[in-house]
Amino acid sequence: MVKHGEKKVDKEYVFVFPQKPEPKTWRQIIWDEEERKFFGRTKQSWFYLFLFYGVYFIILFAVFWGCMEGLFRTVNDQYPYYQQADSLIGVNPGLGVRPLPQNPKKPAIIHFKPGGYNAESDYWVTQLNEFLQPYYNTSILPGEGKNHVKCEHGMQPPPESVCSVDTKQFGPCNPDNKYGYNSTQPCVFLKLNRIYGWEPVYYDDVNELPENMPHDLVEYIKSLPVEDRKQLWVSCNGVYPADQEAVGIFRYYPSRGIPSSFYPYTNTKGYLSPLIAIQFTKSKRKQNMFVECRAWAKNIKYHGGSRLRMGSVLFSMLIE
Incomplete structure (x- = not known):
């Protein structure tokens, strides 16, 4: 307590800098x-x-x-949890073509010079060899291809078995012939994308064929026995009038259709997508030809053009 007459003196505070701790061993x-x-x-x-x-x-x-x-809980090794209309893939399969350039520096065009060995033609032959390797050597497949059976038209394979793809029916579109890339008659291969459980609704009645179906395909279907018409059909043609004149004549191996034996796709081990080989014959040289190939089934929607293409594939061929 401060008495009367005394002055209060503030305490002095002295700041002490922290000392550096002694080093430890x-x-x-x-x-x-x-x-x-x-x-x-x-x-x-x-x-x-x-x-x-x-x-x-x-x-x-x-x-x-x-x-x-x-x-x-949504993933299964055998089948997808979301199928067909419920899946992102949907119910409209796309059509693919091989060979396709795997090198992004190469243009999206099949361009080669026939005759003898050259890097351009060898490039496409190599791509096809890699793509067709499991077809010619089924031992590399799961199960080593032992569950492959030969299926006749309309025949479904036994359970746990799949229909075999007979590579001998590809005609001149084979490795020994370099798939025609050593000549002026090259080959391309068409395949339909896989959708689990999907099955085509076939144009097997000649009275129900669409009006826009190519005339040569209509005549081909009519020439077949009724029991062989249950197939998914394929047609190819030039996109523009100049292309239609330049492409010449297409030959299809083994036929112009994929038999119903290959459908539906159920992810059975060793399954190989059926292929159709398309050979260019009598095509003009030194002309870039735009070609569209289309799959025909009642439940395949078609849309041409360069965007939102459906049910078809577009590629170009240039033979030097």
């Missing part, structure tokens, strides 16, 4: 006996550290496990 860093610390932490500090990270990783693992469990 390696033994003290590992175990400081004076402060009872192991690697700079007390037993209680280490306990809380391990408790925090233990709980953290348990929660992290539980969240990860829950996500993976939810994912694998």
